[in-house]
Amino acid sequence: MDRTLANISPDAKIAENVVIEPFATIYGNVEIEEGCWIGPNAVIMEGSRIGKNCKIFPGAVIAGIPQDLKFMGEETTVEIGENTVVREYVTINRGTAAKGKTVIGKNCLLMSYVHVAHDCIVANNCILGSYTGIAGEVEVDEFAIISPGSLVHQFVRLGKHIIIQGGSKVPKDVPPFIMAGREPICFMGLNSVGLKRRRFQPGKIGEIQDMYRYIYQKGLNVSQALEKINQDFEDSPEKQTIIDFIKGSKRGIIRGGLSMEAETMIP
Numbered sequence: 001m002d003r004t005l006a007n008i009s010p011d012a013k014i015a016e017n018v019v020i021e022p023f024a025t026i027y028g029n030v031e032i033e034e035g036c037w038i039g040p041n042a043v044i045m046e047g048s049r050i051g052k053n054c055k056i057f058p059g060a061v062i063a064g065i066p067q068d069l070k071f072m073g074e075e076t077t078v079e080i081g082e083n084t085v086v087r088e089y090v091t092i093n094r095g096t097a098a099k100g101k102t103v104i105g106k107n108c109l110l111m112s113y114v115h116v117a118h119d120c121i122v123a124n125n126c127i128l129g130s131y132t133g134i135a136g137e138v139e140v141d142e143f144a145i146i147s148p149g150s151l152v153h154q155f156v157r158l159g160k161h162i163i164i165q166g167g168s169k170v171p172k173d174v175p176p177f178i179m180a181g182r183e184p185i186c187f188m189g190l191n192s193v194g195l196k197r198r199r200f201q202p203g204k205i206g207e208i209q210d211m212y213r214y215i216y217q218k219g220l221n222v223s224q225a226l227e228k229i230n231q232d233f234e235d236s237p238e239k240q241t242i243i244d245f246i247k248g249s250k251r252g253i254i255r256g257g258l259s260m261e262a263e264t265m266i267p
Helices: 192-197 203-214 221-230 238-246
Strands: 048-050 061-064 077-080 091-093 101-105 176-181 186-190
Touching: 048 061, 061 077, 077 091, 077 203, 091 101, 186 192, 192 203, 203 221, 203 238, 221 238
Parallel strands: 048 077, 061 091, 077 101
Antiparallel strands: 176 186
16 A cells, blocks of 8 residues: 555564555654554554554554653554554553553453553453543553443552443452452352353352352451462462452452342352
């Protein structure tokens, strides 16, 4: 395709079959791998590293400098994994000296107007709904879904296989496998629909649910709940994921919000 109507730095490293639409701007110190599509008026700034078969839609800005006063102009990057789709007017800021990079994993979907701040790590297969904003140094584990209009506080960690209700404000860590929502945000049961779609067996889903009953529904503090889980359940990757996540939480996890009777009403 004719790239003459795009503004492309001669210092950018762009695979031959990358499609760059008119009026896109590609800065120097950029790497774009094969099979990508860069839409009109997209801006790919210095430090962008875009993997194979990504789609960057009109108006998106990749690797703008961090909106962080401690940033001193250090050379940092935004790294986007293969097959990821970045929709209209998404902004992804590059890293600071804290981590040196902002990372979006493979097979992710960032819907329109999403903002990803400096030094965030978004793992593979995640979905960030329109108008979601995640502040600096947030970590999002694989298969997480953040529904539209949500706001995530800096340094928060979001566990794998979670779903967050639209419009949520998230000031604390969200443990893996659960649904979270309401105001203030709280535990709303398991993300059972998501787990079924990812081929978790019914027995395993029931086991995870029983672990969260210790954490949220039996009147135990977090240390007591983790001790009981360790004693009462056989070792498994899911058990270890839950224990490691909660033990590693620096901000604390979201509170409980449902009785056992209410939880059973959630599909």
